[in-house]
Amino acid sequence: MSRYTGVTPEDLEIMLAAIGVGSVEELFDSIPAGVRLRRPIDLPPGQPEQAVYAELRRLAERNVSAEDEITFLGAGMYDHYVPAIVDMLMSRSEFLTPYTPYQPEISQGGLQVMFEYQTAISELTGLPVSNASVYEGPSAVGAAAYLAKLANKRPRVLVSRGVHPDSRATLETLAAGYGTTVQEIGLDDGITDLDALRDALADDVSAVIVQQPNFLGAVEDVAEVAAAAHEHGAQAICATDPLTLGVLEAPGNQGVDVCVGEGQSLGNRLDFGGPSFGFFAATTEHLRRMPGRIAGETTDVDGRRGFVLTLQTREQHIRREKATSNICTSQALNALGGVVYLSWLGRRGIVELAELMLQRTHYARETLAALDGVHKLHDRPVVREFALRLDAPVEKVLDRCAARGVNAGYPLARAYPEHPDGLLVAITEQRSRADIDRLGDVLGEAVAAERRAAGVTA
Amino acid sequence: MSRYTGVTPEDLEIMLAAIGVGSVEELFDSIPAGVRLRRPIDLPPGQPEQAVYAELRRLAERNVSAEDEITFLGAGMYDHYVPAIVDMLMSRSEFLTPYTPYQPEISQGGLQVMFEYQTAISELTGLPVSNASVYEGPSAVGAAAYLAKLANKRPRVLVSRGVHPDSRATLETLAAGYGTTVQEIGLDDGITDLDALRDALADDVSAVIVQQPNFLGAVEDVAEVAAAAHEHGAQAICATDPLTLGVLEAPGNQGVDVCVGEGQSLGNRLDFGGPSFGFFAATTEHLRRMPGRIAGETTDVDGRRGFVLTLQTREQHIRREKATSNICTSQALNALGGVVYLSWLGRRGIVELAELMLQRTHYARETLAALDGVHKLHDRPVVREFALRLDAPVEKVLDRCAARGVNAGYPLARAYPEHPDGLLVAITEQRSRADIDRLGDVLGEAVAAERRAAGVTA
Amino acid sequence: MTALEGGTTPQQRERATTIFEKGAAGRRAFVAPELDVPAVEGLIPEGLRRAQPPRLPEATEPEIVRHYVNLSKRNFDLDSGFYPLGSCTMKHNPRLHERVAALPGHARLHPLQDPRRSQGALELMYELQEALAEIAGLPHVSLQPSAGSHGELAGVLLTRAYHADRGEHRTKVLTPDSAHGTNPATVTMAGYEVVKVALDENGGVDVDDLRAKTDEDVACLMLTNPSTLGIFDPNIEEIARIVHGVGATLYYDGANLNAIMGYSRPGDMGFDIVHFNLHKTFTQPHGGGGPGAGPIAVSDRIEPFLPRPQVVRREPSAPNGTTASAGHDGGRRVVGGPPTFDLDEDRPKSIGKLRGFQGNYGVFVRTYAYIRSLGAEGLQDVSEVAVLNANYLLARLREKVGDRLPLAFGERCMHEFVLTGAPMKKELGIRTLDLAKRLLDHGMHPPTVYFPLVVDEALLVEPTETETRETLDAFADAIAQIVDEAAEDPEIARGAPYTTPVRRLDEAGAAKRPRVREQL
Amino acid sequence: MTALEGGTTPQQRERATTIFEKGAAGRRAFVAPELDVPAVEGLIPEGLRRAQPPRLPEATEPEIVRHYVNLSKRNFDLDSGFYPLGSCTMKHNPRLHERVAALPGHARLHPLQDPRRSQGALELMYELQEALAEIAGLPHVSLQPSAGSHGELAGVLLTRAYHADRGEHRTKVLTPDSAHGTNPATVTMAGYEVVKVALDENGGVDVDDLRAKTDEDVACLMLTNPSTLGIFDPNIEEIARIVHGVGATLYYDGANLNAIMGYSRPGDMGFDIVHFNLHKTFTQPHGGGGPGAGPIAVSDRIEPFLPRPQVVRREPSAPNGTTASAGHDGGRRVVGGPPTFDLDEDRPKSIGKLRGFQGNYGVFVRTYAYIRSLGAEGLQDVSEVAVLNANYLLARLREKVGDRLPLAFGERCMHEFVLTGAPMKKELGIRTLDLAKRLLDHGMHPPTVYFPLVVDEALLVEPTETETRETLDAFADAIAQIVDEAAEDPEIARGAPYTTPVRRLDEAGAAKRPRVREQL
C-alpha cells in the first residue's frame, strides 16, 4: 500500500482468491526468467509529501526565474502576465484530469473548449480552419512542411533564416524523416532576402516558410513572400507570435496558406520551455490534411447542439500508416489556457496589449540605441523584440547585468554566428518604462565597463 | 464598466428606459443632500490585475514567513504542512463561492461536509455533539463560557493561567458584555494549581476553563480539573490543540462538558493569524444551546438521505434576541480544510503524527536544556511545545537567532511577566532533527554571546 | 411538463455516503516523516495518554479526492449561476485575490512574527484601515472582528465601554423591526435589552416611535442604511439627532454598504460605529458559510476603546515607541526614510481582545487587492451598477409579475428590493418558499426568503453589480414562467424541486430527532 | 426502466452557447497597464498593420469564469469517477505535483536562462534522466519528445541516423497487428514502409511470421510489451534475437510500462530504444488531450544520435566545458565541491532537435515529484497493484459475464485486458459501443473500445493501481447489469446514453459538413 494504492491485507486475500493465485508475484509468471529484474529498482526510497515539496522547492530556488530578476529575455517564449482565472480554470479537475474526449457525450466541456479555441485561432490568424493544438511552436513548423509535402509532393522547402533557430533545426530533423530537402534563405538588413528567395524558388519547391515578426524582431512583408511562393505553386507557411497579431495584419489576409506558431504567450507559463502549445491554422483546402484533433459541431439524437472530434479519418488511430500525422496526445489543457486568455484579453484588449508592447518596444529600442557602444542591428519596424549590436563582448555584458538583477536578453551569437555582437531584447506588458530605464542604466554601464576593460576610451 | 461589471452604453440605455429614469445618479436621489458625499472617494485609481499582483508580492516579500526561516514559533498557531489536496478542494468554486447553505437541495455538498466535520471533531474530542465551526480559538473559549452561563446562570468563571493569553483576554472582553466575572487560577510548576482551583470553586461558579496542553506546553490533568468543577456543579471547559489528541486522552473521556479550540493546525494556513476556524464540541445536554450552524441528517420527500442546517431555533435569524449566540457567517471553508486534513491524516496518521511531534519535542527539549545558560521552565510532560528559561535577555537572543535564519520561538515575557526569561519553543512535523540541532547550535551561540556581552563567563 | 419532470437524475440515484463509510481499515493518504530522533517510551503518563485513537477515516488519497470532488458537485455556486441572495451581496469573487492571498509571504506568515519582520503585513493592514476609514467616513478602524456579527458585538461593547468611561450605565439598545437577526442577538450577548422600533409606511424608521423610545437608558441604535428593505432612510439626519440627543451611539450595520459607495458615508450620516462585511461589499468568497471579516470604523470619541492591538504607522523621525500615529492621519509624506508599522498593545481604555492575534489577515489581503484593483472610481461604479441592476430587475419583474409579486414598499430601491408573495399565495396558492424551490429547477439560486420579517412572504432580491443584463432578464423570465406555471397547476411548484441532487428535505424531522454525526 | 429513463436533465435543457455568443460589444475582463512611454504614430507601415481586430469575445471576468466553469461541468473526469480507459493508464493525479510545478522557480523560469542560473532545473532533469534510465534498463535518456508518438518519431529517426552512420539504407519497419495507431503513422512520417507482423494464437508476436519478414531492409521492430492485449510476450528474447540478427533496432512503445516496474526492464529484454509516456505511467494529468511528455531511453550504440541539447553533469574537478559526463555514470560522489549541470549542444552525430528548447519541463517536475514520492518500492507497488487490480476485475467479469464478454486471449493479463463483445453482439444484439454508451448512464467512463483492432468488438480495460476493490466491484456489477438489461431489452443500450449533457451525437454528419469554428 502507498498513499495512492489501497489494497488492504483483507482485500489482497479476497482478490487473490477470486483470481485463483497464491500471490501477487505469481501474476508476473508470464515474464520469462531471462528478462526478469532480479533486484529492487535502484532508486531512493519514497518520501512523504512534505519532503517531496521541500525537495522541489530547493530545486526551484536554485533557478533564477522571471520573478527574481527584471528580464528582457524572449527569443520564442515571453514573460507575460498570466491572469488568475487561467490558473483557476486549468486546475479544475474537470479540465485537468480527463483523457482526450473519446466519449463525446461526457466530454462536451473539453470539446466545446476546442471548438472555441479553433474559432479564436482562426480569427487571430485570418485563416478559416484551425486544429485543436499541436505540441509547440518549432514542431508545428515541421508539421506544416509535412502538410505541404502531403499536398503537393514536392521535395524541397525554403525556410527564411529569420525563422526561429529551433524551428529550423526541428524542421531539418523531421524533414530528414519524410524526405524533404531544407534550404535556407538568408536575411537582408533584418528581413528575409526577397531576391534570394525568388532566385531559390522553382516548381519543385513545396513550401516557403517565414516567421512574423522574425527572430531578429523585424516585421516581415509576409504578403510579398506568399505571393512569391504562389507564383511557383508552393505553399506559403508563416510562423507567428500570436500576440503581435493585435497590431500586425493577419497572415491569412496576406495570402498565407498555413499559419502556425508557439502559443506560450497566450496565457501559458514559461515552465522552462514547456508544456505550452502550438497552433496550426490553414486554408479550407487543407482541412482534411491537418494534423491533430479537430472539434466539429453537430447535433445529438434529440437535436441538441453538440461537439465531437471530427475528420478522424486523418488520424493515426483510424488511418494508421496512412494518417496525415502521428500525433495523438497533444496540448489540450494548454490550449484551454490559450482560449481563456484570449477571452480575457478580448477584442479590444488584444489590440491594446499589442499596441502597448509596440510603443514600449520602440521606446526601449531608442533608449538603448542611444547608449554609447550600443547600436540597432537593423532598422526594420519591430513590435515586441529588437536586435542590437554591442561594442563589447555580449556574454560578459550579460553577466554584469545579471549581477545587478537584470536579464538583458538573448545573445544572438548562440544561433547567429554572423552576429557575434548581437543582443535580442524582448518587451512584454510586464516590463514598465521604469524597468526599461533601469535596463538602459545597467546595460550602458556594463558596456562601458567592458569597453574600459578592453581599453576602449568612450 | 470595470473588469467585473458589464453595463455597455446600449445596456444602460435599455435599463434606464425600463426603470424610467434619465440617469444612474437619479437612482440615488433618495439620499438626502445633507449626507451626500460631494467629492470622489479619496483613494488611488484602480489598477490592472498585473499591477495589483505586483503590489501584493512586494508586500509579501517584506514579511519573513515560515518559508523563509526555520521557525519554532507556535504559541497558538503552528507551521504544519498543508497537503495539496486541501488547497485543491478549498479552491473549488463549488466550495469556495456559495453562501451559507440556506437552500439545502442545492447545498448537499457543503452540508455533508459539515456533517462529516462534526463527526470528526466529535471523534477527536470524545464528545457526542459538535457544531459546524466558530470563528477561531480564543473567541470559542468566550463562546463556551457563554454557553455555561446560559446553562446554569451562574455569575463567575474560573480560568487557568495556562489558557492562551488571547483566549483569556477575549473571554474578559466578552464576559464584560454578558456579565460574567472572570477569575484567574495560577499555575504551579507549569500546570494549573489544583489547590488554588479548589479554593476558588464555589456554587456560584459557572465554569472552569483549562487548556490542554497549556500555553507553557505542559500536559494538564484535565480529569482532575473536570472532577473539581463538577463537584460544585460547574461546567468543565477544555480548550485544546486538536493535533495533540492523537496521543492525549480525549477531553470528553476525561469528564469535560465543552471542548473548544483553534483549528488552524488542521490543514489551515498560518495567514498571519486567520482565517482559520474554531471548533466547539459538547455533551448532548448542551446541543440546543450550542452556538453556530449545525448540520443534521434527514431524508427528502422520496426518502433519500440528505442533510440540512438543523436546530435553527437556537440561531439569530430565527430567535433573534433569544438566540444562544449572535454568530452568523462562520468559517465553513476553513472547517472543510479541517475535515479534509483529518481524512488525509486518517486514523493511524493522527497517532503517528502526534507521536512524531512528541518524540521530537522531547528530543528538542533535552537538546536545548543541555545548552549552557538554557534550562527547562518546568518538568511536566509536553507534546509539541515546551518552555525554557534563558540566562540571557530573550529578545536579544531571538534577534541573534533570526539573523541566522532561525526563529527560536515565542518570548514568554510578552504575556507572562513572571517569566521574563521564558522562551516557548514549538515543534511540528516540518521541523526535522537537523533543524532542531541547528536551533541548538544557533541558540547556544546566541545565549553565549549575550552572556559574554553581559560579562558572564561560561 | 409534469410534476415529476426530470425524473431521476444520476446524482439522485446515488445514496449519500460519508467519508467515514468510504475506505477500509489500514488504508491511508498520509505518509509520516521518518522518526529521526531516538524513540523514548512513556513520555506521557498512562492516565493522560489516549487509550483509543479517534476513529478518523482510513482512505487513500484518490478516494478522498474523489469523495470531496463529488460532494462539491452537489453544491450550487456563484461561479455557476445567478445568486441573488438578498442581504448577502453575492458578487463575483476575483481569483486574483486567491492567488495573492496564497503567496507564501502572506499565507505562511506566523501571527506572532516580530513586527520588524512582518512589515509587509502591517503595512497592508494599515493601508486597509486607511481605505476603510475613507469609505466609512470615520477616522479610526479596527480590523479585528471576524464577521459582521462579531463587528456588531464589538460595536455594542465599545458603546458599553464608552458609556462606562463616562460613568453612565445604560440598559437598552434600539433596533428597527427590519433589522437582521444578528442585531438583536448581539444586543443580548452584550448584556443589553432589545427595544424594537417600528417602521413607518415607507419602510423607514418610524421617527415618532423612535423619539418615544429614546431616553437616557438607551445606549445605542443599530441601523442598516439602506435598510434590509433596500430603502435609504430619508430621515437619517433626524434619526441621528434624536439618538445623539440622549448621548447614545449610532451603530451602522454595514451589510448594505454596497449600495452607497461614492454617494454617501455612514460617518457623514452621523454614525459612530460601522462594521464592514468584507465578505459582502469587498468580495471575500463566502466559502459556504465563511470565512469573512467584520472590521469596524469609529469616530474619535469611540477610538480610545478600540480592541487591541491596533496597527499603527510610526514616522521615522520619531524615536521608536514614543509616537504612534494610529488611524487616519492625513499626510503621507515621509521625512527621513520610510515609515515603519507596528502593533500597538498599549491601549489602556481598550475593550480588550475579541479574538486571537490580529484578525482574518487572509481576508484583508483579498480586500486590499480588491480596493487596489477598483480604486475610487471602481468602487463608485460598484454601487452605481448594483443599484442600476436592482432597479432594472425590479422594473422587469413589476412589468411581468407585478400583480402577483408586488414591491413591498415604495417605487424604487437601492441595491436590493423586497417583493411580497402575499398576492401570489392568495391567488395562486403557492408560497414564496414554493417559488424559491421551483427556481432551483431553473438552475438559479433563489433570493432570500421570509426576511425581512416585516414583509409577508418576503422575497429579498439582490442581483449585485457583477451580473449582466442578460442574466437579470433570464431571472425575470424564470420568475414569470413559474408564476404562469402555478396559475395552471400550483402543484408543480409545491412539489419542487425535482432535478436537484435531493428534493425537499424533512427539516422538522431533523430537528426533532437530531442526528448530528455519523454513527461509527 | 424505460428507454428514456432520466428524461431531461437541467444540463440537457440548456443549449450549448460558445463564449463568442456571450458578452456584448464593449465588455472586457482585461484592463491594460497604462501607456507609460510617449505614444508614437506610424511605427508599423500601413500595409503591414492589422486592418480589422480579431473578433475575440467581449465579456467581463465573471461572464468568462461562469462560462468555463459551466463548460467544465459538461466533462467527466478522473477525480469524479472510474476511468478504465485501456492503454491510457488513467491513474490518480496527485495534486502535490501541480503545487510543485507551480512554484515560480519552476513555472516562471525562462527556457533560455543561462545554465548557471537554472541549475535547479538542470539538476532535476539530470536526475530524472538517471531515474528513467534505471527504470528502462538503458543507460541514456533524452527528455525532449513531447508525447509518446513524438518519442516514437524520435526513435525511428534515431534508427535512421544509426543505420545511415553505418552506411546502411533500410526501408521497412515492422509492427505487429496489435500495435497502436501511432506506431505505423510514425513509420510513415519517418519515411519508412510499414510491414505488419501477425500475432500467434496467444496474442503474442508470431515468431515465424516475424522471422519470415525480417531481412536486411528492416530498420526496426516496434513493439509494446506487455502488448495492447495486456499480454507479456513470452518469446521476447527470441524476438530480440531475430531483430538484432539482421542489424535492426528494437523499439519499445512504453505506453504499457505501468505493468512491469520492478519486474522487468525493456533494456534487459533487448530493446534499443524506449519511450515513456509520462502522462501514463508517471501520472502527468491528461488535460483532456495533453500535455504529456515522451522521453526516450536508448542503448550505447544509439546514444551518439540523441537529440540536442542533452543535460549533462559536470564534475567540479574537470575544467569547465571539457569533460561532460552525459547519461548514466554510476558513481555520485563529489570531489572538490558540488557538481554542476549544463546543456550540451555539441553533439555532432545528433539527429538534431525535435522541438523548441528542452522539452516539457513542467511535466518533468511532476514526474520527478512522483518518482521521489514513491521511490523504488512504490514504483514496484504500482505495477503489482495495477496487475492485481486488472486480474481481479477480469476474474469478476468472467464470473459475471464471461460468456457474453469473454477474454480475447489467454487466461490472465498484466495491467489490462481485452474482452470481445462478439458473443454479446450475436446473442443480445448490442455492440460494444452500446455497452460503452450505457455505462455512461452509470457514471463511469467506458473502457477503450474497438482497439486493439485484432479483436472483434474489443473492450480494452485498464483499471490502474489507484482504484480500490470496491470500485472494481461496482464496475463489474454495472457491466453485468447492462448485459442483463440488454437480455431483456436491447433497445435500452442501443439508445443510451440518456442522462449525459448531450446524447449520441451525429459524428458522420459532423465529418460530412465540417463546422470547425463558430461563424461570427
Ligand SMILES: Cc1ncc(COP(=O)(O)O)c(C=O)c1O
Ligand atoms: C443586514 C445584515 N446584518 C448583519 C449580518 C451578519 O453578518 P455576518 O454574517 O458577517 O456575521 C448580515 C449577514 O447575513 C446581514 O445581512
Ligand SMILES: Cc1ncc(COP(=O)(O)O)c(C=O)c1O
Ligand atoms: C500503446 C500506445 N502507444 C502509443 C501511444 C501514443 O502516445 P501519445 O498519446 O503520448 O502520443 C499510446 C497512447 O494512446 C498508446 O496507448
